Amino acid sequence: MAGTGKAHLRDTDDVVLRVEDLTVRFPAGRGRSVQAVSGISLDARVRETVGLVGESGCGKSTTGRAILQLPPPTSGSVRFDGTELTALRGERLRRTRTRLQMIFQDPISSLNPRRTVRDIVAEGLRIWHREGGPAARRRVDEVLDAVGLDPRLVGDRRPHELSGGQCQRVCIARALVLEPAVVLCDEPVSALDVSVQAQILNLLEEMKQRYGLTLLFVAHDLAVVKRVSDRIVVMYLGKICEVASPDVLFARPAHPYTALLLRSIPELDDGSPAPARTSGELPSALDPPSGCRFRTRCPRAADVCARTEPQLRQTGPDQYVACHFPQDAPADGPTAGRSRP
């Protein structure tokens, strides 16, 4: 099956992660299967934050996990720093994967309640025998300090004694202790209060600078994704709709689905009348629409959208869209000039 195109992939030397035609299929009972991710390609450069956005069921989390081989994808290629991850098995995979770490949504349930903070953060070091004894302890305290936790104060505490924001700091420390190159952040702030969310977002940005990290940032909150990302990938039903830099994407979304998402965000002091409703619910991933998967909800859909699946193509500097009828850039956009591919 045709993927959604690779026009947006880059060939520079600093691409640390390159994913091509990633497909993840799950059994759905009665001999059927559901394709949660259908031929996704994306890449990330060193020190870049790539945001994956979309609504529940679009495959953004599954994509992130498949990149980390948790579980390995059904097909497709994941090249990390010159190594094909999908070809690795057993210990070689686990050893390589220490350089790809993950931060989860619910910081409290992703920490072992019986362990102390120091134990939790040290576990990776212990498993890989990187450093023993006092060296390991120094390293753990150093990372705890980096994420804004005083090791003397919290090192011997257990997760239930900490707030949600502090637990997320512990999760970040646990991810950083093995000196990863890539960190997958799966909705890292959606369980947190607004003021704590701000602390964690700033911390992630700071850690990214300090440790030279590449972040894959999966989230449903567009304002959050805009804040942290250097490049945003918009997903819908297992496919990519649009890839663009944040300021371009928010100023002039090219895909009708991106535009719908942006219109749906409640804004402060928003007294404006509601825009035209997009009808319908998300179609079932078991039986996705033919051609363009968004066509059943798209105000611009025409016959061709049912017949031919649109491929990602460039519509502007750092903007790629998979749509037969992308929205034209309004003349008053901040970057009015558009280059033709």
Added chain:
Amino acid sequence: MRSDEPAPLLAVENLATSFSTPRGVLRAVDGVSFTLAPSEALGVVGESGSGKSVLVRTVMNILPRQAQVAAESRILFEGQEVRDRRGAAARHFWGAEVAMVFQDPMTSLNPVRTIGRQLTEPMRHHLGLSRRAADTRAAELLAEVGISEPVRRLSQYPHELSGGMRQRVMIGIALSCSPKLLIADEPTTALDVTVQKEILDLLARLRTELRMAMILISHDLAVVSGRTDRTMVMYAGRVAEIGPTAELFRHTRHPYTAALLRSTPRIDQPSHTPLEVIAGGAPDLVHPPPGCRFAPRCRQARPRCQQEDPALADEPGHRYACFYPVGTEAGDRALAENLADGRTGAGLDLTPVRTDRSTLDGAVN
């Protein structure tokens, strides 16, 4: 209550709800008063632990057993104390006059009963409708809340519906007995952004059509700002600021509201703009700080803030509990003095160090 306001539908006076914990008495809601006019929409904003959910659960009488409501608290609905209601009157009140929609539509629906059964039950019980009449009304309700093929849905189970549809069903159930007040506690938090918009639009439309009052609780300032007549900001069990929504967001007075607004990521700002963080963490409600509860985290706190407890200032319409409100001369002077000193009157360090270092709550519980 001022005379220019219509007779309130709901008047909450000095409401205090506490829980006994092993560490002592936790005052989740501590002296909250507000009124709600008929068909008015009030937004309640606050972070975890601000007491917003406990507040409405006290009004709805669905508190856990260990909760204690203070004897002097008053909850008047159309002038009558709701806590005095007993038996059938109580059941009618909480079943038919006030209804509630919760955050998670999956766990608030019964998974082993059909949608139809759950929709018709309150109407048969409170309105005494026959099975057939209730079924007809249930289908109408589903159509009203925007569910396609309503008749077929009646025989379906919750797991057969999407999250957005389940929340529509919950709203249908809540509206089934035409309540005068609908309480929506984070009704869209579990939903996707496009679905959230549809549900908020639906609530707004139904509220106008049915002339129903609404209390909309959200942690998201933006959700409340576009959908309510008045907004109440809660902090640590108290009202920090309350006023007409547009006025409150345009002329924010309480430093907590202002800080919350500054720490919210907004799509109209360029990417990578650093977020301002609120120093410290939420206070311990078993041993709340003396004076203003926000003082330890407040940039404008002066020594007075730790000694005296600010009451809600009585400015017409827009009220706030602060001695040095944002955007006033007193507030500007307090901030200037604190910045000159490098620390606030409550001892918060204001020197621009690594921003997130200061966030480490000194009070690890």
